[in-house]
Amino acid sequence: MSNSRRFVSKLFQNFGRVEPEGSSQTCQSQILMQYNDIVESCHSGCYVMLPFGQRALDKLVRVVDEEMQAIGGQKISLPTLAPAKLWKKSERWDDALNELFTLKDRHNVQYCLGPTHEELVTNLMAMYSPISEKRLPIKFYQITRKFRDEMKPKHLLLRGREFEMKDMYSFDASESEARETYDIVCESYSRLFSRLELPFAKVEGATGNIGGSISHEFHLMSSVGEDKLLFCEKCSFRSNSELVKDQSTVCPTCDADCQLRTSPGIEIGHTFLLGTKYSSVFKSTCMKSDRGIDLTHMGCYGIGVSRLLQGSVEVLSSENKIRWPRLIAPYQICILPHKGIKAAAEQYLATSLTLSDALNVMPNLKHEVVIDDRQQISLGKRLFDAKRLGYPYIIVVGKRIQENPPIFEIIETSTNESHFLSIDSLKDFLSTVETI
Amino acid sequence: MSNSRRFVSKLFQNFGRVEPEGSSQTCQSQILMQYNDIVESCHSGCYVMLPFGQRALDKLVRVVDEEMQAIGGQKISLPTLAPAKLWKKSERWDDALNELFTLKDRHNVQYCLGPTHEELVTNLMAMYSPISEKRLPIKFYQITRKFRDEMKPKHLLLRGREFEMKDMYSFDASESEARETYDIVCESYSRLFSRLELPFAKVEGATGNIGGSISHEFHLMSSVGEDKLLFCEKCSFRSNSELVKDQSTVCPTCDADCQLRTSPGIEIGHTFLLGTKYSSVFKSTCMKSDRGIDLTHMGCYGIGVSRLLQGSVEVLSSENKIRWPRLIAPYQICILPHKGIKAAAEQYLATSLTLSDALNVMPNLKHEVVIDDRQQISLGKRLFDAKRLGYPYIIVVGKRIQENPPIFEIIETSTNESHFLSIDSLKDFLSTVETI
Structure with a gap:
């Protein structure tokens, strides 16, 4: 099971690169893709698809197929x-x-x-x-x-x-x-x-x-x-x-x-x-x-x-936020465990792992879930990163997991709407997500 | 549903090409792949992957992934x-x-x-x-x-x-x-x-x-x-x-x-x-x-x-029969409707279509089934073709579908063993086939 867990700390992402000055001749998507580690320019007219870009490209190929x-x-x-x-x-x-x-x-x-x-x-x-x-x-x-x-x-x-x-x-x-x-x-x-x-x-x-x-x-x-x-x-x-x-x-x-x-x-x-x-x-x-x-x-x-x-x-993105055709987003779901004090932080992370495992066994969500385990970074900053990268769904794991039943916040990035759901409702909600 | 049906008559296959004389410098796999429309030689050292070869290659890529x-x-x-x-x-x-x-x-x-x-x-x-x-x-x-x-x-x-x-x-x-x-x-x-x-x-x-x-x-x-x-x-x-x-x-x-x-x-x-x-x-x-x-x-x-x-x-094939690593065979299953006289032939074909639909909805068999609808050709010849191309499983639809319950013959090409099974047993049998 742990094999299917993907941790943001281990993904080739979030290098925090900034757009160099004088790049005004580029377009929005170039800036978004280059400075978010989606695609890297290599030499004139030749590019490297980095892991996030490659995942989206592979999915697009499957849709075309x-x-x-x-x-x-x-x-x-x-x-x-x-x-x-x-x-x-x-x-x-x-x-x-x-x-x-x-x-x-x-x-x-x-x-x-x-x-x-x-x-x-x-x-x-x-x-x-x-x-x-x-x-x-x-x-x-x-x-x-x-x-x-x-x-x-x-x-x-x-x-x-x-x-x-x-x-x-x-x-x-x-x-x-x-x-x-x-x-x-x-x-x-x-x-x-x-x-x-x-x-x-x-x-x-x-x-x-x-x-x-x-x-x-x-x-x-x-x-x-x-x-x-x-x-x-x-x-x-x-x-x-x-x-x-x-x-x-x-x-x-x-x-x-x-x-x-x-x-x-x-x-x-x-x-x-x-x-x-x-x-x-x-x-x-x-x-x-x-x-x-x-x-x-x-x-x-x-x-x-x-x-x-x-x-x-x-055509889908805004100035600061990448938006993909949902079907081909590199990953569908990013789970964000809250920071909290030590014991709480550990519980948030443990619950996030369990949640990731539970979602990964759903046929449509296999390999579609990442866990942003960088708990040393504030939730706000990581939430910003997740919205910037365009995961269609972000799940926040925080205090409300102590309720009975535990409650998760899920944010749809396309509308920025939040829903507060139990694990069963969450799985129902996500069971209709189309993936490829 | 009919969208998922694949007919052998429409596949780029079975052109009946024969090995030209004087090709003794080639190896078994070259002959098998070239004369069974798997790969075509284009110009020195450059090849076309034909549809069967491409399917196997795409699967191999997924295993490697x-x-x-x-x-x-x-x-x-x-x-x-x-x-x-x-x-x-x-x-x-x-x-x-x-x-x-x-x-x-x-x-x-x-x-x-x-x-x-x-x-x-x-x-x-x-x-x-x-x-x-x-x-x-x-x-x-x-x-x-x-x-x-x-x-x-x-x-x-x-x-x-x-x-x-x-x-x-x-x-x-x-x-x-x-x-x-x-x-x-x-x-x-x-x-x-x-x-x-x-x-x-x-x-x-x-x-x-x-x-x-x-x-x-x-x-x-x-x-x-x-x-x-x-x-x-x-x-x-x-x-x-x-x-x-x-x-x-x-x-x-x-x-x-x-x-x-x-x-x-x-x-x-x-x-x-x-x-x-x-x-x-x-x-x-x-x-x-x-x-x-x-x-x-x-x-x-x-x-x-x-x-x-x-x-x-x-390394897996014999002189006349292609054998693939089963996981990457271009298609897992070939359904062969018997020839028979007109009414019977129609019934065999109709049952084959229904069978194809039933197998195609199994999660592991989606797009893995072809129907050899060339009923003008004898069953023996088509069976030979199917074994030659290395489908891991061949299902013969013949007279015994009139029994209650209808019985299908399934041949495992790796062992050449036949089993006579009802539709339910057949589905059970095939549910464990690993595909990618």
């Missing part, structure tokens, strides 16, 4: 080293070269570090081609580290040179089926972001270097966002301003009097209906009962997972 | 791009250069793709130095992709140029405490490999380019292994033959008459007691109550996770 698998996504992983030969075949090499990290191996073969993997995955499908149309759609996805040699890395994980990305690639037997798959994936994106309780918008996006006929972007609404989005209040027009000619702010689908609302956004997802752009190059084909062998129709769908992590913190 | 966290390991992730500057500072750059992938970014700054991360992690600790000794030991670990420009990639995942590695780095306040931590990590390795039911040996290893004073290797005993291990039957001497001078086969700690037994091994883990080799270079220090500021004493500990995956298949 669940949503992708719920629509039949099959997880794979492709190599990081992508042969230049394949990128030249798809004619993306020269266009993208500025932002590619490239290298040669000991045999002088050239590679890039894959920023996206249309070439590799289509080439993989070609090895299995022609595939029976009965097996389609196939939706492969991976959640792996990607690379882009950004000119100006910025805002920590929001624009890094290494980042975690979920990329899905779909293969269908026809254009109309590919379009259906495209819609299904877009809907799963909306479900994912809703499940994370995030304010997001889906807009039309540019196809750019990746290509295709239809493209949408998913954005978090935030002043930190580098994209400018346009919304029409009258019709359904929603678009990245890149798509609008001459920086016009008049709705292209309504009339000349209709001014568009503009808003900055952080791009967290991007979808492309690719058609046969890659399948024709790499010969990814399927076998149809009526028409013989035909090219597969593809879609590709990205989510910037590490960017989504920081973007969530950016 | 559990064992590392059980000894207080805190998960992080370090950048892939490791600055040449840091590697030159530790004087590893020139030694390792042959096997490093190196590249320059757009600003002409040089990096390698990290094969191990002593430099980055010690540099990270230096940012937090001096650290109070009360916070030590700190055991950071990551499970990320690593890179080595092997001259001769071989045997698929056993010697690749990209591979998944778990690397842990420990920081202690003194040599004796570092030694204690070293022993604790070694014990956790033994627990991990035992939990996977693998035949392994721990031997003394060379410190090589990584350095340090003590080193051990963990090996799977297999004729495919590239390392030659020496064992003394009389004393506790167990060593990699690299450490023995002049290829001697006489035990160096017993007497001249004592011949060593030799055995090939696949290296799956390697541990190093580093001392202050890296902390002195990068100034990773701690604050001691009695002696002021002092260097931290380090250890580093690797597990080749993707190599362990294939190595397990290598």
Whole structure:
């Protein structure tokens, strides 16, 4: 049992670092994550996920896994080293070269570090081609580290040179089926972001270097966002301003009097209906009962997972307090034993340990509980730390445990509301907390 | 509920590929994994984990996570791009250069793709130095992709140029405490490999380019292994033959008459007691109550996770049948509805769906059940497929479901034993299956 107890004194946290002067060019989430030991900057555009950040990231990966698998996504992983030969075949090499990290191996073969993997995955499908149309759609996805040699890395994980990305690639037997798959994936994106309780918008996006006929972007609404989005209040027009000619702010689908609302956004997802752009190059084909062998129709769908992590913190937090999408908070519960005089302090700690054990055996709370055992520090200071780090629930163990039955104070940090509950009511209350 | 049903007809499996002629230089696990759509070779030393392989890998990662966290390991992730500057500072750059992938970014700054991360992690600790000794030991670990420009990639995942590695780095306040931590990590390795039911040996290893004073290797005993291990039957001497001078086969700690037994091994883990080799270079220090500021004493500990995956298949499988460590089998259960005439076939399938639903709600079997719905194929052929792929449990749904109560045949593939059970007994039987 003691194995499951996590003590704040032993976690890599609370180093009390302060924001250095002159860091005004950063954004709120960068400051919150860097000075609360969530993420550390390593070298230009490259970061260390520290233990709290890694826990949140691992949970976010599991949420994405669940949503992708719920629509039949099959997880794979492709190599990081992508042969230049394949990128030249798809004619993306020269266009993208500025932002590619490239290298040669000991045999002088050239590679890039894959920023996206249309070439590799289509080439993989070609090895299995022609595939029976009965097996389609196939939706492969991976959640792996990607690379882009950004000119100006910025805002920590929001624009890094290494980042975690979920990329899905779909293969269908026809254009109309590919379009259906495209819609299904877009809907799963909306479900994912809703499940994370995030304010997001889906807009039309540019196809750019990746290509295709239809493209949408998913954005978090935030002043930190580098994209400018346009919304029409009258019709359904929603678009990245890149798509609008001459920086016009008049709705292209309504009339000349209709001014568009503009808003900055952080791009967290991007979808492309690719058609046969890659399948024709790499010969990814399927076998149809009526028409013989035909090219597969593809879609590709990205989510910037590490960017989504920081973007969530950016839009949910206040200046001094990190707020996570509750589902992916590094830990759900922080137990705070009061200070008190010696005998009382020992009793508060002992009760906290027992409480931690009792919560840890609840199926939804396994490994979700930490005990802030730093009793030499005042309760107020530790309460401040706990709120700052964004544990969704804080349980204070103090004098009222001497009542019959013992009473615990539980604070919901999202509302700052307190409840005073017996152990049974507390467990009831916490039994509905969704975790992953 | 139907969301949780997985149909074999929709899985990326059973393409019926056959081993090409002239592939005699490969090993059993390579053939089994490549021709059963577990792993696909992409280009020299680089692989695609296909859906079955990825599921097993993800589970293996979770087992490793559990064992590392059980000894207080805190998960992080370090950048892939490791600055040449840091590697030159530790004087590893020139030694390792042959096997490093190196590249320059757009600003002409040089990096390698990290094969191990002593430099980055010690540099990270230096940012937090001096650290109070009360916070030590700190055991950071990551499970990320690593890179080595092997001259001769071989045997698929056993010697690749990209591979998944778990690397842990420990920081202690003194040599004796570092030694204690070293022993604790070694014990956790033994627990991990035992939990996977693998035949392994721990031997003394060379410190090589990584350095340090003590080193051990963990090996799977297999004729495919590239390392030659020496064992003394009389004393506790167990060593990699690299450490023995002049290829001697006489035990160096017993007497001249004592011949060593030799055995090939696949290296799956390697541990190093580093001392202050890296902390002195990068100034990773701690604050001691009695002696002021002092260097931290380090250890580093690797597990080749993707190599362990294939190595397990290598040592557990037979020529035609994949066997996984049961805990990490891609799926635990395959349900096979009999063929039968039309009405019967429909009933077998319907019962299989209900059974799948009933098993999927058991906490240990969520997402662990697949239904081989390819009823146009004979039961014998599908049974062969299921045994070939190594599902630990196969449930045949046939005529005996018409009995009262309905009877299911469950086959344990590890022993090939059959049991004929009612649904309640079946659920009891399967309730003890450990999953992760």
